[in-house]
Amino acid sequence: MGSLSIWHWILVILVVVLLFGRGKVSDLMGDVAKGIKSFKKGLADDDTTVTADPKPIEQQTAVKSEAEKAQS
Numbered sequence: 001m002g003s004l005s006i007w008h009w010i011l012v013i014l015v016v017v018l019l020f021g022r023g024k025v026s027d028l029m030g031d032v033a034k035g036i037k038s039f040k041k042g043l044a045d046d047d048t049t050v051t052a053d054p055k056p057i058e059q060q061t062a063v064k065s066e067a068e069k070a071q072s
Helices: 006-048 062-071
Strands: none
């Protein structure tokens, strides 16, 4: 009931091809492929920019800052 049969998918594909034409659909799929490749390349670039030895961040707690204020 909730899924589409093969005939529904064939009809949808046929309507898309009729509306946009084979050339535009082909160009669109090429653009999608370029976008995916660019996305993957961007993810790979992010992995290489991470430094090997990150500096630890010192955490200041409210208790520590209150103790420093009391000493002043």
